[in-house]
Amino acid sequence: MxxxxxxxxxxxxxxxxxxxxxxxxxxxxxxxxxxxxxxxxxxxxxxxxxxxxxxxxxxxxxxxxxxxxxxxxxxxxxxxxxxxxxxxxxxxxxxxxxxxxxxxxxxxxxxxxxxxxxxxxxxxxxxxxxxxxxxxxxxxxxxxxxxxxxxxxxxxxxxxxxxxxxxxxxxxxxxxxxxxxxxxxxxxxxxxxxxGFYIRRDQLCRFKSAQFFIPEKGDWIMNCHENVAWLDDVDFTTEVNTWLDKKRSPLCWLKEGDTIEKFFVVWW
Incomplete structure (x- = not known):
């Protein structure tokens, strides 16, 4: 690591x-x-x-x-x-x-x-x-x-x-x-x-102006920080859907302005 x-x-x-x-x-x-x-x-x-x-x-x-x-x-x-x-x-x-x-x-x-x-x-x-x-x-x-x-x-x-x-x-x-x-x-x-919070797939549209990151599971513990490869909502939705289609709920980071927080997108 x-x-x-x-x-x-x-x-x-x-x-x-x-x-x-x-x-x-x-x-x-x-x-x-x-x-x-x-x-x-x-x-x-x-x-x-x-x-x-x-x-x-x-x-x-x-x-x-x-x-x-x-x-x-x-x-x-x-x-x-x-x-x-x-x-x-x-x-x-x-x-x-x-x-x-x-x-x-x-x-x-x-x-x-x-x-x-x-x-x-x-x-x-x-x-x-x-x-x-x-x-x-x-x-x-x-x-x-x-x-x-x-x-x-x-x-x-x-x-x-x-x-x-x-x-x-x-x-x-x-x-x-x-x-x-x-x-x-x-x-x-x-x-x-x-x-943080969690949302379902149909709630992703509420964050179209945000940036996103999906950390590896081994990094779920860490605090959010700026120095990652942020995704826009289109690329994020594409990537997160691959998780949801496999019935896996990923932990993600959400960046809006100067605020970064954790959230899960759940498949259920």
Whole structure:
């Protein structure tokens, strides 16, 4: 990955708030990172690294700069013979004791017609993922892995008592509202996570005078900036239609005057 883009992605990661702050959600306790401005990220990452794995490297870099904690182990695969049962993202030693931390970074769109609660309205750009599903997976599969019998030898090797380990989640997200929605209600989630809007194909005509850019998925995290190859509405519509025809919803940038913001064009 281009080093400038990598640093922009790291800065975008740093600027992304956690999805909830004050209360436990689904009895999932948020982990609060103590360092807000670590050193620039200069680790070499492969070109085909998935976005989620890139975020993990960003988190580990930030944790390494936090003098109040120590990384004991990361990306720990739990094996049952030749079968991989699952993976623990990271085990930390903090001033408050050991922590099993799971790391999540997601993009969710608010669909008022989906579900009947604040949490169930949030879905993935292609409707194949949902916040409710991810929270349930964390609660029912990922965090219980700590208590699996095959995990115990690792804990013993690290000198950790299972009963002393707290479980927390670092859940960052970028949220997108329907274009004309003005009154989204946030009681459980952090409204600071809202970074843009989403539209359907037939709403593109409302932005004929704008300029557009479609970043690679690996660059979705980064903040918008000027230094890209902007498209006019004709070229953008042609390109975005190739995504929509394949039932894929791309994240895009919209430039109107001095304002640049993120948005999704959805196929559904």
């Amino acid at each position: 281009d080093l400038n883009n990598l640093q922009r992605n790291f800065e975008g990661y740093l600027n992304t708030p956690i999805l909830w702050c004050d209360d436990d959600l689904y009895r999932l306790k948020p982990y609060i990172l103590r360092t807000s401005a670590p050193e620039p990220f200069e680790e070499h990452l492969g070109h085909n690294l998935r976005l989620g794995k890139m975020v993990e490297r960003f988190v580990f870099h930030q944790l390494a700069a936090d003098l109040s904690c120590t990384i004991l182990a990361d990306n720990i695969q739990i094996q049952d013979g030749k079968r991989t049962i699952g993976e623990l993202d990271v085990l930390l030693m903090t001033k408050a004791g050991p922590v099993h931390l799971e790391i999540i970074y997601k993009f969710y769109l608010y669909d008022p017609d989906e579900g009947d609660t604040e949490i169930s309205h949030w879905i993935g750009p292609n409707r194949q993922d949902a916040l409710v599903q991810k929270l349930s997976k964390l609660k029912e599969k990922q965090l219980p892995l700590l208590y699996h019998p095959k995990t115990q030898p690792l804990l013993e090797h690290l000198g950790l008592a299972l009963t002393k380990i707290k479980q927390e989640v670092l859940f960052k997200a970028q949220l997108f509202l329907p274009l004309d929605l003005k009154d989204a209600v946030f009681h459980k989630l952090n409204p600071a996570c809202v970074v």
